[in-house]
Amino acid sequence: MKLWILAPLMLLCMALPVQGADQPSWQQEWEQTLKAAQKEGKVAVTGPGGVEARQALVEPFQKRYGITVEFFGASGRELSPRVMTERRAGLYGWDVYVSGTTTAIGVMIPNGAFEALEPLLVLPDVKDPNTWRGEALEFVDPGRTLLVTARGHRGTLFTNPSLVKPNEFKSYKDLLDPKWKGKILLDDPRRPGLPDGAPCHSNLAGEPTWTQRRPPLR
DSSP: OOOOEESOHHHHHHHSOOOOSSOOHHHHHHHHHHHHHHHHOEEEEEEOOSHHHHHHHTHHHHHHHOOEEEEEEOOHHHHHHHHHHHHHTTOOOOSEEOOOSHHIIIIITTTTOOOOSGGGOOOHHHHOGGGSGGGSOOBOSTTSOBBOOOSOOOOSOOOOTTTOOGGGOSBGGGGGSGGGTTOOOOOOTTSTTHHHHHHHHHHHHSSOBOOOOOOOOO
16 A cells, blocks of 8 residues: 655665665665565655756666656645545555645645654664754654655845845844835745745744854855
8 A cells, every 4th residue: 555655765765875784674674675665666756846856856766776756746735635635535646745844734744644754764874863953853743754854944035245234134123124125025925835934934933033144145
């Protein structure tokens, strides 16, 4: 039966080599998992649209493991109605879901779309909390189905150094200064995902202070 899993499990597999020659229990389990996957011959993956996502999620995995990746690229808001319709019909057509958290937390998890991921992890370096940012696997839901593996986040504020001094901004409220009227570009905060991330954060946090800034766009 197909499982719905939220996390780039394939990426973890590609990034970590099999180690040791004495066949520890985890390696035996790993080799059995690979053998079973190769026998099935394919893995169904849905992720972000675009050529870059397809190249990152499909080509390296197929080359390394010889398993065909059936990839479907779509945004979360496009995918969730399809998944819910398939679920109601008793269809389980996907193995791996790679995407952001907005749709997953708001739609997928409340509707039981994912299986618990943690019991499926095999490689020691993946299971070891010390190898993760913050020394913990970053599950964001109690069922431990949603694993965040992003290495960073895009900058929330970029300045043009020929027009603005970065030290003029100490908090989000500095953007309300009338002198910036007509000089600010902003993603549509009504769109889920990255566009609503910064406004949501500033609203929840009250008035955060920026202690670290990325280099300005040039």
